[in-house]
Amino acid sequence: MARTDIGPPLYKEMLPPICKENYGKWRYHEILKPGVLVHVSETGAKLYTVRAGSPRLVSIYFIREICDLADKYCDGYLRFTSRNNIEFLLTDEANIDPLIADLKAMGVPVGGTGNSITNIVHTQGWVHCHTPATDASGIVKAVMDELFEYFTTMKLPAKMRIALACCLNMCGAVHCSDIAILGIHRTVPKIDHENLHKLCEIPTLTASCPTAAIRPNPKLKSVDIKAERCMYCGNCYTMCPSVHIIDAKNDAVSIWVGGKISNSRIGPRFSRLAIPFLPNNPPRWPEVVDAVKSLVELWAANAQPGERMAEWIDRISWEKFFELSGLPFTDKHIDDFTLAQTTFRCTTQFKW
């Protein structure tokens, strides 16, 4: 019988001795080279971190291999970052290069520090989710293959954070990323009137719609959807399996830019729509990869040192962003949901 409510294993027992001894005493850190950090304590102690990328979806055999490396070089201590990177925690500087050589031999890249593109945060996609409008792991792999040099170097104007969510549920909450890749549905759900009343609660279903597009249909013991109100969010499908949102012919990918999380300089902000539609083209989604790469390179070529995507666009304006990127500006770019009013321009100041 399981022991319940024991909570997570105690983090203190997972810390290398140097972290325990210098807990709260770290003085500063430096990036020695891409993927390698040193944290220096008030006591003079030095902790080295080697950061490596991972595909997030990993087998137990991969985990055992990185455990072997952590045993060999780090007395068994390692951690993971919020962006699915692995961090090896070393006390002996002499172990850094041999560890990197072993990682290289395994095909695991080292990088993701400083002015780089670190690992892409993403969701499950077709691998394991029931509501996705696109895959996650496949697009991320294709994009990271193309942006690989930006992971292993630090030559960008500032850091860049890319995230992917395969539908509007956004279990990856990508909405504050420099570049967000977001799967979208584009058609009104198809209703299975025959089974709906057996599987779904009608009041919960009608209440689930953010635009009040769903109305009960008592005759059929089902619901109707007012097509002109539906914005394809898919929340009704989450509540009711008889309202089919998935439409392989129309499900697609959208691209959002200029969001950030940290408070440094300009505060946190939402990503904004750049490209409303790109097709789902497995296995490598070439249109998505090209779009992301073009945006990265446009920003890299035009931003001033230290300027993140949001700061660059702030400086040049959105109208200039669309001009420079060559991306068409459409009615999709003008908001008509809950935050619409906050995005309209109420000044005669704008650029041509």
Add this chain to the structure above:
Amino acid sequence: MTEARKTPLLDDLEKGPWPSFVTEMKRAAANSPSAQDLLGQLELSYVDKKAHWKHGGLVGVMGYGGGVIGRYSDVPEQFPNVEHFHTVRLNQPSGWYYHTKALRQVCDVWEKYGSGLTNLHGSTGDMILLGTQTDKIQTIFDEVSEFEQFPFDLGGSGSNLRTPSCCAGPARCEFAMIDTTDLCHDLTNEFQDYLHRPMWPYKCKIKISGCPNDCVASIARSDISIQGTWRDDIKIDQEAVRAYVADGFDIEGMVIAKCPTKCMSFDGNELTIDNANCTRCMHCINKMCKALRPGDDRGATILIGGKAPILQGAMMGWVIVPFMKLESGSGYEELKEFLEKVWEWWDENGKTRERVGELILRLGMRNFLRAVELEPIPQMVLAPRANPFFFWWPEEVIQD
């Protein structure tokens, strides 16, 4: 074991320099029929351009209402080994620090009872074990919770407190102004009942960052965002400032000019900060961490309401408590009392699947602030209201 299927589309994703999830799936497939069928089903998804999972499914362990996500194939006749392919969420240790022994023993259990595939980690922070059958779930939980060293519990799912997560914290980072790892562990243990037994209107997430750099994206990804901050003056080591400049660091361009409140100046010898005008954005400290450090009067800002777009649109957390002292290992009573008040109000007033931020919008911040017994202060808003439609409380007007 069935013969390996051909997966030409997925095989293409084994090429290229970034480590391949397809390679990982194939490694698992070599020893696991379910991983092999997962690979086959995913190839079918790549052909059909859609997922092949049925809608939802309820599975679980004794005593809990969450922690396992049911998943069933919609093409089980083709892929019988993923007919059931459920996810188990294991509550990660604070800050995602591991000793290899902890990881290895989870791998061993997952080799016996699961597909051998995992996510390190899921978006909420849990260790995600991807793919097992209904009859194995209880055994997995029994075994991971009985590990002699580093026993694991399940994480949250459903309408409950989701597994809290935090940044690297004071164990590795000089910017941590609160003890994020201790606080995360403490809150997770304090609220085990909320985490394991769904009883709320919807999910509620807590994320804890040690400083306003917010490495765990708490402002966007959690209903309750706790971020370390300070109130007194930034500490300056003038010698170290001069050393940066002597090394050729562009202090004017990279720091002074980028300060959002323009509260800094450098005369070639001394760096001056007008601390009263500093908004503690962290930029100068990030750029010159050898020379600048946050002050000593440390605590946290608490922001509430962050969430993804479903239902009323994406939101970021709003400042509700501009500063709260959170001393390491103190028991955090003030914070816990505050959280209980937030949850009580939300639980009482929230509609099904209404997040706490959406409820605040629907009922108004004034009602929320009364419920949690906080006085309004200007730090909570960017600007006061611009429209003349506002409520008065009955006691504020003369009654007939």
